[in-house]
Amino acid sequence: MPSIVRNHGPHNKILLSALLLALFGWVPLASAAVAVPMDSTGPYRTVSHPENAPSGVDAGVGPSEWTHAYANPAHNAAFPVPDDAPEWIRNGVSWLFPEARAWPLANPPFGSKTYGAAEASVTQTQFYGNALGPSVVDGVVYAESDDMFAYAVNAKTGKLIWRASPVGNNLMGNPLVIGNTVYLSAGSVAFNFANVLRYAHNPSASARGLNVSFNGIYALNRSNGKLLWYFATPGETMATPAYDNNTLFIADGAGNAFGINATTGKQVWKTHVGGMDNMSSVTAYRHNIYFAMAIKPYLYCLNESNGHIVWKGTIPGASNTGIGDVSPAAADGVVVLDATTKPQANKKAMFSNVIRAFDAKTGAVLWTRNMGSGGKIPAFKGGVPMIHNNIVYVGNPVASTYQAYELKTGKLLWTWHVPTKVAAGAGRSAPTYYKGLLYITTGQYIFVVNPATGKELHQHHIGGQFGIESPVIVGGTVYLTNSWDWIMAIPLKTISHGS
């Protein structure tokens, strides 16, 4: 795009841009189907390498769509492949893709000297790295990052297919992939000063992310990353939407829940429930949706088709940020959520995490368990639950443990103490159950744990840091993203056999 433009100040009423357009037929900016602030030749332009896309059988590897954060309502991102699947996915591939703000995996957190390691690692996650794990669909790995870019990478070769940055905000979600569209959710952890003052005056009047850059859902063309449409929300949408029946469901930092037509991007319904959705990605299950809000600490069940509140539940004593972080898991007619509860008056600042199971249909409380306590930790304070075969596997970062509970009764089966020290606490990500083994990413490691006993079998050091990123297993390969802004593929056998 020519940047030498000679125009000698037309009558001031003819706007400069209109003149440029008339004189040069030059549309200086984003040539996406829909206009967003972007120089179409600048660093945020969409870059596309169709030559790197998978073809033939490789383009059929893995699931054919991605409808939720952590892949599905039960949060188990595990995908066996058929025996005749390509050898590379069965045997496992290995590559490392540096995203835009990648930091060497061996390095301590950037900014540790100024913030201290615990806070610096959280900051690096929230503003530079990946908050959630990747999606893997039809031979392509999709990731969205707090470096403000989304990526499509060939699952076999690790080569970039496209990169896009339709909005100048952090992308904390897990890209949904349905049909020929990839959906991103934009939102930052931040508050502007006006909402700091509102919070001080009346927390319920404050909105997270309001006027902090621009928020909402951005829909991209799956083959080239071009922007198709965006649905703007007032509050942040750090959380990932859920998809069902041509509708996306999301809740924002300003207390709103939305149903959005997944094809047109038009609003289907909007329900204001109040509070703030921090990172509680929506779960769509049996025609209802579930998400949790902070400040007004409730787990909500809304009717998918009209957004009406079916029921709402809570976790007794949930701290003001606790309950809006975790995404509820749903399976076998049960919805499970955990949250950090405020320290009891008698106890020196010891936080306890509590897990509660609800009847998915009625909201009746089935059971409630105290998961264990510990000192204050920064940022995300819960563990994302995963349900497999009537058992809930869930971490607890205040105690740095993982536990297993019977889904229907809440009976505690085992507790595993994460052996390696994580400055900000270990135990945020949802485990992944695959072929009789439990894979857990936390701190600098991926661990293999016996799901029946909770005994650790292996640990594999990666470096960098894993926060709420869960491992995605497709056949013989584990796909990962992390806080140091890398997308990775590692052969499963490297991990499951110990190394």
Add this chain to the structure above:
Amino acid sequence: MPSIVRNHGPHNKILLSALLLALFGWVPLASAAVAVPMDSTGPYRTVSHPENAPSGVDAGVGPSEWTHAYANPAHNAAFPVPDDAPEWIRNGVSWLFPEARAWPLANPPFGSKTYGAAEASVTQTQFYGNALGPSVVDGVVYAESDDMFAYAVNAKTGKLIWRASPVGNNLMGNPLVIGNTVYLSAGSVAFNFANVLRYAHNPSASARGLNVSFNGIYALNRSNGKLLWYFATPGETMATPAYDNNTLFIADGAGNAFGINATTGKQVWKTHVGGMDNMSSVTAYRHNIYFAMAIKPYLYCLNESNGHIVWKGTIPGASNTGIGDVSPAAADGVVVLDATTKPQANKKAMFSNVIRAFDAKTGAVLWTRNMGSGGKIPAFKGGVPMIHNNIVYVGNPVASTYQAYELKTGKLLWTWHVPTKVAAGAGRSAPTYYKGLLYITTGQYIFVVNPATGKELHQHHIGGQFGIESPVIVGGTVYLTNSWDWIMAIPLKTISHGS
């Protein structure tokens, strides 16, 4: 950089990165002199076009250094050129350079439908556009933007010389240029949740920008934009540092003021005064430095060499964000500052801006004037004062006026009401006095006003929006940046003769 990496899981203790380095001698990341999180082949890499740099006489056009926001302690960014200066700068050039998140000048603010025009224009300024005007040194225009990039552009041709994004944060300052170094200051308007909670508990315990990405001063090689060093601060440094005697002076959002060696980037001194510096860029004047802090609403005078507090003053009734926004102007032994004061109990939410002059040496109050009131406006609530020839020229966005006061007595000489409606209020930027005319950028216009009478002479419509960006005049060209993320050159005659 090859992203297909075949490594089949070495023993887990050998870190993946160390292996890559050993196997491929591949340093995957930023190859800057100092490491920051960045993929050296990715979108944030430094891009350099030495062929576009000025040469010969063109490389001598304009000032030879830039030591302050708004060019100097008096905030008058006006630079006549000698008669034998190149014709193009005397006659004036015209070009438009789209920065990374450029938005068509004719468009209303992006996000107006979600935020409303006033708030959306502020958000676009704070997260996409330029908060302050450019610097022009030796034939090059330097700008830093909230699109997270800094730019060096040829002042004659408008062609990119280099572009850099050493940190994933907004760059709200006015680049300083001294010797072969360009200094940027990184910081965002945002608070993270922990500091929202601290503010609600005790505003003085809260820090703006703490753990909101990474803050501080980033020093770049002036010829190619490569990072030389960075000085990290806990709080945001939205404001621009000042330079004097090989030292940079900056105050952050966590109540700290720093003296930093401009060559090495090492700390010379640090003084914690408390409160928050929002956008109050430091002024270095007669061996002292001046800046204002919000929350603990004071104007500080510190000794340049050791950071000791010489005096502190305030503006009666300053609202908690009011006094930390404006950069004090200094000239003729006087320091001037204005701030928004809280509405009097009797008055329906009417804010008044108050201006006060202090003896630069002793802090004695010389005079105080009420500049006029108006309704609540978003974000930056003051006007940046400019002193020329013993007169203070200053805007007042709550009343959308500009005024002139005698520097020594505070006598009000005139009040000019900005004729065009600006949703977020007009009157934030410092005027520029050049050859008997006053140039004022506000809203979508640049106005020409008679400095003696306050009568408007001409107006030139640009589009987009000007907030606190002041016009920089070098010979026959006005250099501008704006909230729609453009750098512009416009012949002065187009504006001063009316069009």
